Amino acid sequence: MERKLIKFVLLAGGLAVSSSLWAAPSTPAMLSNTCSACHGQFGQAVGPSIPTLAGQPASYIADAMKQFKSGERTGSVMGRVAKAYTDDDFNAMGEFFSQKKFVRYPQKVDAAKVAKGKELHEQNCKKCHTEGGRESEDGGVIAGQWSEYLHITMDDFASKKRAMPKKMAEKFEGLSKDDRDALVNFYASQQ
Amino acid sequence: AGAPFITSAAEMLPKKGRRVVVIGGGYGGSIVAKYIRINDPSIEVVMIERDKKFVSCPFSNTVIGGFRDIKDNTITYENLAANNGIKVVYDEVTAVDTSAKKVVVSGGTISYDRLVLSPGIDFRFEEIEGYDPVATPKVIPHAWKAGEQTLLLRKQLVDLPKGGTVVMSIPVTPFRCPPGPYERISMMAWHLKNHNPTAKIIVLDANPDIVSKGPLFKKAWAKHYEGMIDYRPGNKVTKVDNKKRSVDTGVEEIKGDLVNLVPPQKAGMIAHKAGVVGEDKKWCPVNQLSFESTLAKDVHIIGDSCMAGAMPKSGYSANSQAKVCATNIVQLMNGQDLIDPSHTNVCYSYVTENEAISVAAVYKVAEGKTIAVANSGGVSPDLSELEAIYARSWIKNILHEMSS
Numbered sequence: 272m273e274r275k276l277i278k279f280v281l282l283a284g285g286l287a288v289s290s291s292l293w294a295a296p297s298t299p300a301m302l303s304n305t306c307s308a309c310h311g312q313f314g315q316a317v318g319p320s321i322p323t324l325a326g327q328p329a330s331y332i333a334d335a336m337k338q339f340k341s342g343e344r345t346g347s348v349m350g351r352v353a354k355a356y357t358d359d360d361f362n363a364m365g366e367f368f369s370q371k372k373f374v375r376y377p378q379k380v381d382a383a384k385v386a387k388g389k390e391l392h393e394q395n396c397k398k399c400h401t402e403g404g405r406e407s408e409d410g411g412v413i414a415g416q417w418s419e420y421l422h423i424t425m426d427d428f429a430s431k432k433r434a435m436p437k438k439m440a441e442k443f444e445g446l447s448k449d450d451r452d453a454l455v456n457f458y459a460s461q462q
Numbered sequence: 463a464g465a466p467f468i469t470s471a472a473e474m475l476p477k478k479g480r481r482v483v484v485i486g487g488g489y490g491g492s493i494v495a496k497y498i499r500i501n502d503p504s505i506e507v508v509m510i511e512r513d514k515k516f517v518s519c520p521f522s523n524t525v526i527g528g529f530r531d532i533k534d535n536t537i538t539y540e541n542l543a544a545n546n547g548i549k550v551v552y553d554e555v556t557a558v559d560t561s562a563k564k565v566v567v568s569g570g571t572i573s574y575d576r577l578v579l580s581p582g583i584d585f586r587f588e589e590i591e592g593y594d595p596v597a598t599p600k601v602i603p604h605a606w607k608a609g610e611q612t613l614l615l616r617k618q619l620v621d622l623p624k625g626g627t628v629v630m631s632i633p634v635t636p637f638r639c640p641p642g643p644y645e646r647i648s649m650m651a652w653h654l655k656n657h658n659p660t661a662k663i664i665v666l667d668a669n670p671d672i673v674s675k676g677p678l679f680k681k682a683w684a685k686h687y688e689g690m691i692d693y694r695p696g697n698k699v700t701k702v703d704n705k706k707r708s709v710d711t712g713v714e715e716i717k718g719d720l721v722n723l724v725p726p727q728k729a730g731m732i733a734h735k736a737g738v739v740g741e742d743k744k745w746c747p748v749n750q751l752s753f754e755s756t757l758a759k760d761v762h763i764i765g766d767s768c769m770a771g772a773m774p775k776s777g778y779s780a781n782s783q784a785k786v787c788a789t790n791i792v793q794l795m796n797g798q799d800l801i802d803p804s805h806t807n808v809c810y811s812y813v814t815e816n817e818a819i820s821v822a823a824v825y826k827v828a829e830g831k832t833i834a835v836a837n838s839g840g841v842s843p844d845l846s847e848l849e850a851i852y853a854r855s856w857i858k859n860i861l862h863e864m865s866s
């Protein structure tokens with residue numbers, strides 16, 4: 272990141288301001304801490320719907336932000352937020368959140384659906400979403416992600432509101448609503 | 463600066479190393495205390511809060527609407543103190559001596575190297591003739607500080623006679639939570655529509671129009687509460703009568719079966735006592751990079767009490783300001799450059815039990831002023847269930863951050 276110093280203009284009458292007249296550029300923590308009022312401290316969301324960012328791959332976060340900014344990915348609020356930042360900011364935020372630990376909280380799941388979801392996952396998804404959805408450089412961490420969010424975003428995939436890779440679409444399009452529900456139960460059950 | 467005072471009271475917590483004292487454990491105070499410890503655990507932090515339980519104003523309107531338990535809006539500080547090594551003192555700060563760098567509580571004095579004030583708001587009762595700060599809110603609740611007031615308003619709403627009249631009075635801006643009054647109206651209407659559909663709400667707004675998310679609130683009221691809300695902009699209440707349960711705009715006296723009068727506001731009392739309130743006698747001017755007072759050295763003000771340029775007085779703003787303030791206090795105490803601030807604010811408002819709307823913005827400091835970043839932010843395109851779903855997560859996440 273650029274270490275250029277920007278000049279701080281003294282406010283008229285600002286007699287007691289501190290000795291420092293300079294502000295260094297925003298750090299990754301400065302840019303990211305303010306996101307946590309929605310996403311949870313350090314991106315560790317406590318639920319039930321806003322997604323956890325902590326432990327997501329840096330590039331996944333930066334790409335998602337770029338997509339929100341360009342309008343390629345729609346959302347309720349992220350488009351409006353993302354438009355305020357640059358690609359450098361996105362990379363800094365990605366770095367920040369990727370270094371935090373993904374915390375998995377117990378979620379209410381249905382055992383039969385978890386079993387069915389596990390099977391569907393093994394058949395269709397595990398090639399990209401490895402380790403039960405714990406790892407994926409470009410697909411994000413979905414194991415332990417909040418189930419309300421997974422439902423919303425999977426519905427968006429199904430209705431083509433959110434784009435997905437062709438290979439994922441091939442697998443995804445054959446799934447019924449119940450299948451998707453089973454997959455969500457499986458991912459939400461991961462500890 | 464705060465008038466120096468002579469006190470014989472003893473120092474309660476003799477200072478060993480560097481210490482920051484925080485006044486208030488609400489949306490700003492709890493977060494600034496926490497993030498100073500996160501950024502530099504060698505700095506001692508003492509947070510002074512008068513109440514053992516904090517009841518959140520955000521989401522208190524949904525308690526009034528009848529679909530949230532006030533317990534879910536309540537936090538305590540044990541985990542915040544234990545997890546972050548913050549010393550929490552439950553007491554009221556009654557004076558601040560900014561030259562001796564001490565605050566006074568009932569148990570003695572506490573000295574500081576730097577002080578942060580996040581005391582929220584107090585009311586300008588004196589601007590409303592007949593308003594008794596003790597007696598009036600017991601009959602005519604403001605419910606602009608959450609807790610008993612919220613429950614009183616809820617009870618009065620439930621007890622409203624069939625077909626009765628609710629009168630709500632909104633002060634001129636700036637006040638805490640610009641969309642708050644309109645969310646309040648929506649939530650009262652939601653309850654009435656379901657339980658007392660012939661009741662009416664008269665809104666006396668001192669402002670020329672709805673202050674925030676106007677078109678969306680109007681759309682929601684037309685869609686869900688047709689004929690129930692009588693919105694009257696440009697009507698400033700100047701007088702109140704507890705016995706008659708009426709308010710007066712100077713032009714007209716209006717009686718209600720329930721009156722929800724939100725008085726005009728100013729920085730928390732302790733900011734006035736500390737001498738950090740500006741020429742307007744209402745709010746505290748601060749350096750926008752560090753939130754340090756422009757009137758007293760080593761004193762910082764965040765949250766509703768401060769003037770933060772384009773940022774609204776919201777819980778989210780207070781949270782964001784707290785993080786910037788904590789970062790730059792630590793920079794200052796360690797003799798390092800200030801870091802350029804980055805803020806966000808998103809305010810969700812419920813319009814029915816299942817639908818919400820929102821306004822978002824990102825802020826930065828340019829030439830010493832906090833401004834919204836151009837070509838970003840704005841309001842949600844419509845009322846939506848999705849916003850209501852995500853809003854529930856927002857409140858959980860932000861209250862968790864304050865209490866863990």
Ligand SMILES: Cc1cc2nc3c(=O)[nH]c(=O)nc-3n(C[C@H](O)[C@H](O)[C@H](O)COP(=O)(O)OP(=O)(O)OC[C@H]3O[C@@H](n4cnc5c(N)ncnc54)[C@H](O)[C@@H]3O)c2cc1C
Nearest residue numbers: 486488489490512519520555581582639765766776777778
């Ligand atoms: C009805 C309503 C709805 C709202 N909804 C939202 C919303 O949806 N989203 C949003 O972002 N904001 C919302 N707000 C605004 C939000 O409540 C405030 O902006 C926020 O609380 C400001 O934080 P603060 O730290 O400045 O003050 P507060 O959170 O009020 O905290 C101040 C604390 O300081 C303590 N204190 C004060 N003086 C002293 C003293 N002398 N000694 C010891 N302790 C002291 C108080 O007890 C209190 O706990 C709403 C407000 C209202 C009224």
